Amino acid sequence: xxxxxxxxxxTPELQASQKKRSTWERILEYRWSYAFITPFMLIFTVFTVIxxxxxxxxxxxxxxxxxxxxxxxxxxxxxxFMDDQLFYLAVKNTFxxxxxxxxxxxxxxxxxxxxxxxxxxxxxxxxxYYIPSITSGVAMSVIWLYLYNxxxxxxxxxxxxxxxxxxxxxxxLKNVKTTLPAIxxxxxxxxxxxxxxxxxxxxxxxxxxxxxxxxxxxxxxWQEFWHITLPMIRPALLFGAVMTVVSSFQVFDITxxxxxxxxxxxxxxTIVGHLYDYAFLRFEMGYASAIAIVLFLVTFITSSVLRRLxxxxxxx
Amino acid sequence: MSAKKRRKAPTRGKAVERVTTGQIIIYAILTIxxxxxxxxxxxxxxxxxxxxxxxxxxxxxxxVRMPTTKNFSDLAxxxxxxxxxxxxxxxxxxxxxxxxxxxxxxxxxxxAYPLAKHNFPGRNLIFQVIVSALMISSHVTMIPxxxxxxNTGWIDTYYALIIPALAGSYGLFLMKQFIEPIPNEMLESAxxxxxxxxxxxxxxxxxxxxxxxxxxxxxxxxxxxxxxxxPLIMTKSDAxxxxxxxxxxxxxxxxxxxxxxxxxxxxxxxxxxxLVFIFFQRYVVETMTYSGMKG
Numbered sequence: 001x002x003x004x005x006x007x008x009x010x011t012p013e014l015q016a017s018q019k020k021r022s023t024w025e026r027i028l029e030y031r032w033s034y035a036f037i038t039p040f041m042l043i044f045t046v047f048t049v050i051x052x053x054x055x056x057x058x059x060x061x062x063x064x065x066x067x068x069x070x071x072x073x074x075x076x077x078x079x080x081f082m083d084d085q086l087f088y089l090a091v092k093n094t095f096x097x098x099x100x101x102x103x104x105x106x107x108x109x110x111x112x113x114x115x116x117x118x119x120x121x122x123x124x125x126x127x128x129y130y131i132p133s134i135t136s137g138v139a140m141s142v143i144w145l146y147l148y149n150x151x152x153x154x155x156x157x158x159x160x161x162x163x164x165x166x167x168x169x170x171x172x173l174k175n176v177k178t179t180l181p182a183i184x185x186x187x188x189x190x191x192x193x194x195x196x197x198x199x200x201x202x203x204x205x206x207x208x209x210x211x212x213x214x215x216x217x218x219x220x221x222w223q224e225f226w227h228i229t230l231p232m233i234r235p236a237l238l239f240g241a242v243m244t245v246v247s248s249f250q251v252f253d254i255t256x257x258x259x260x261x262x263x264x265x266x267x268x269x270t271i272v273g274h275l276y277d278y279a280f281l282r283f284e285m286g287y288a289s290a291i292a293i294v295l296f297l298v299t300f301i302t303s304s305v306l307r308r309l310x311x312x313x314x315x316x
Numbered sequence: 317m318s319a320k321k322r323r324k325a326p327t328r329g330k331a332v333e334r335v336t337t338g339q340i341i342i343y344a345i346l347t348i349x350x351x352x353x354x355x356x357x358x359x360x361x362x363x364x365x366x367x368x369x370x371x372x373x374x375x376x377x378x379x380v381r382m383p384t385t386k387n388f389s390d391l392a393x394x395x396x397x398x399x400x401x402x403x404x405x406x407x408x409x410x411x412x413x414x415x416x417x418x419x420x421x422x423x424x425x426x427x428a429y430p431l432a433k434h435n436f437p438g439r440n441l442i443f444q445v446i447v448s449a450l451m452i453s454s455h456v457t458m459i460p461x462x463x464x465x466x467n468t469g470w471i472d473t474y475y476a477l478i479i480p481a482l483a484g485s486y487g488l489f490l491m492k493q494f495i496e497p498i499p500n501e502m503l504e505s506a507x508x509x510x511x512x513x514x515x516x517x518x519x520x521x522x523x524x525x526x527x528x529x530x531x532x533x534x535x536x537x538x539x540x541x542x543x544x545x546x547p548l549i550m551t552k553s554d555a556x557x558x559x560x561x562x563x564x565x566x567x568x569x570x571x572x573x574x575x576x577x578x579x580x581x582x583x584x585x586x587x588x589x590x591l592v593f594i595f596f597q598r599y600v601v602e603t604m605t606y607s608g609m610k611g
Contacts, residue, residue, distance in 0.1 A: 026437055032513035033430035037442070038429035043483035048449050051460035058459065065463075071603040112349060113324050115342050127597060128350040131357065134593050136542040139585035142578050143360045153572050155359075158376050191355065197600070221338065248452055253544040253560070257567045266449050272455055272545075279459050280549050296456045303451065 014138050055296075058289035060275040065283050087291070089266055093180060094167045097270070098248040101187045106244045109192045110237075113199035114225065126200055133193025145188045148172040148258075173254035176267040183268060186254055194247060195240025202236030203229065204238035242303045248298050251274065271295050327560055360586070363579035364388075371576050387576035388584075395565050400554040405562040406584060412477045412558060413540040419482045420536045421529055428491035429521050433503060442491075449485040474549040477558070483542060487532050494528040495521060499555070530599035534592060541589055559585040 027034070059076055061069035080087055109129075129233045132140070147155050150171035155168040172182045206229060214224050230237070252272035259268035262277075271291065279288035349477040355576060358378075363371075363381035391402040431443055445538045461480055487603075498521065505567055506516050544560040551557055557565075 006391075021439060030430070030434055033434040033436040036430045036513075036517070037427040038486065039423045040483050041442070041478060043423070044449075044485075046366075046459055046464060047480040047483065048443065048452075048457055048485075051457035051464070052449075052452060052461075054460035055456055065466075083477035088324060104583055112346070115346055118342055118345065119339065125346055125592065126352060129353055131590055132353060132594070134538050134542075134589050135586040136544075136560050136563065136589070137356070138544055138563040138567070139582040140356060140360070141541075142570065142582050143356050143363070144577050144581070145354070145567060145570055146363065146572075147359070149572065151572070152374065153372070155376055155378070162375075189353065204416065209318065212515055246451075246453060250455060253564075257564055260568070276545075279462075285463070292456045292459060296453065299453055299481050300451060 007039035038205040045101045046261045055289045055292055056226070058286050059293045062285045063285040065285060068270050069286065074285070076287045077294075078293065079287070080290055086266060086269065087274055090271050093267070093269055094249060094251065094271045097180065097184060097187070097251055098233045098245065101184050101191065101246050104249075106195060106241060108188070109194075109196035109240070110199055112192075113196055114229065116200065127198075130193040130197060133196070137190060137253040138257050140190060141186065141254045144182075145173070145258055150174060150183055166244075170195045173259055174264050176265050179263060181266045183255055185256050186258065187251065189250075189255070190203075191244075191247060194243055195236075197248050198236045198240050198243075200231065206232045215221055215296045233309065238307060241310060245306060246299055249295065249302070271298075323560050325583065343550075357586075358581050363575060365581040366576050368573060368576065371572055387580035388575040391581055391584075395562060398528050400557075402562065402581065402584070404555060405557055405559050408474075408557065409541055409559040409585075410588075412474060412535050415474075415478050416481045416540045417533050417536045420484060420487050421532060423482050424484070424487035424491050425522065425525065425531070426494075426517070428495050429517055431488070432492045432495040433498075433500070435458065446485045446488055458545065458549065465550060471550060472552045472556050474556075477547060481546070484536070487536065489527060490532055491528055494525045498524055527599055530596050534596045534600060537592060538589055563610065 047145065058069065060071065060073060062075075062126050063069035092167045116122055116129070119125070149155075149157065150169055150173070152158060152161065152169050154169065154172075156172065157166070160166045161169065170178060204286055210228050210232070211224060214228055219227070249274055251270050254275065255263070255268045255270055261273065263269060272295070275288050275291040278284045279289060332465060361490065362380045364387055365385070366380045367382055367384045367386065370381060372378060377465070395402070456501055465471055465476045465480070468475075470479075502520060503516055506520060511519070541558075542560060543558075544564070547556075547558045547561050548564075551561070559581075563578075563581055566574075566581050
């Protein structure tokens, strides 16, 4: 298809010159291709490629947006890890949040996707389980605020009082001990669908013949799941795991809506919340960039480890 | 193709007994789960139509008795400002999301075609860069993005909410997956007949990737409509705010008496998205099966 015609018995110099000319020729020949990708590449370069590099650079400077950036080396990072108690709290909260909601949401959505694949009315069930994931986090947090309301008018408090489980109304979203768990429940409700749809699609792609063969061999439902279903949907499992981790590390909008900003004693302070605080309330762009880079590295390393754990030799 | 692959669950050969008992348990689990999952949404709808007297009722009631639409007209009051009507936030969200959807489809399909079908110099490098951007969270690029937008003077304009969102690597990746299986011979023969690249793109590629549009549109629409962080830092005035920001304002210092209006706001923020999804649902799962999540 391409016009790289190099004669086999040509001298090396001739070959080189021909190759050079033909690269130019090829670029000219494919001018339409370049024209087609230009709008995408222009926006992509300005708003993704350059910002990534710029974030690395900024993280090594002091920059308050009034004076030009001043090079400070790794000072932001040493301050972040040595002096910033609040950052530790943010990291602790984010990890706690991710370790609970990530795996729990992931396993729940896998089980439900598997069950839905076994019954009729698949579309209806898929819809009901998926709808919470497409709702706005902020808008639904407001409803959860009402459910968790600290007075006796809150539905949760009312039910627990009625059943005699608690003696007096609990301030779910003000109490340091209950805030994060309460937000986790909301988050699992809201984010379960992220990988769920991928699982549903993957399960429908498993060839029917495999199950028939297993049935003839007398396999139990469990064996079927373990030895056929799981291996067949492995790429989806991997994709879902990475998506779950990436999104749970970025928790911010529901914590800020449900617990306020800042939350009581920073009990729901997260890494992205810390970043937002330094970047857009204190305008310490260099320091905030260092937080962004740490978040990036943490996410990147965790997804790489997951890939390693879940993928077989031939994939990735 | 998918019909053949699809598993007919109720007819599982000889194992009739296992099927019936097993199926009943599965239905029971799924239905209980479905009820729990939909409770907050039902509560939202019910609360949105509750009159003030029912909000302050003790014991609190789950469902509304005497529905009213007063909460919807009280929305501006609940936000503590009467200058900006709530419909303005709805318009902002709808306008930004629609433009982003159309722009994303045009721009990523245009770029995906040569990346899938032309062997131009630099293709692999460009594609590698775009794919690796899939792994980078938006918060890493957010600060420099904000600085770029600030330098162009776009802060607090629609441009700030629209332009950066147009070149997403996910959209490009999805469109490329869809264009790749189109047979090369088809494009070659069109070329033989003297069709220009533009003509091949508009007359062959675009109609063939229509199923992918639905998926890309719906995911782009949902993520733009629900996006909280971008408008949070890119907008300043009330008139430029989108629905999630309006809901954030409502959530501050929320009292029981105001809960009806807040639920009405949630209703207006979530129901359009749910309707859009129900409308396009059948395309989405098909696309995901077809494009094959290969990691």
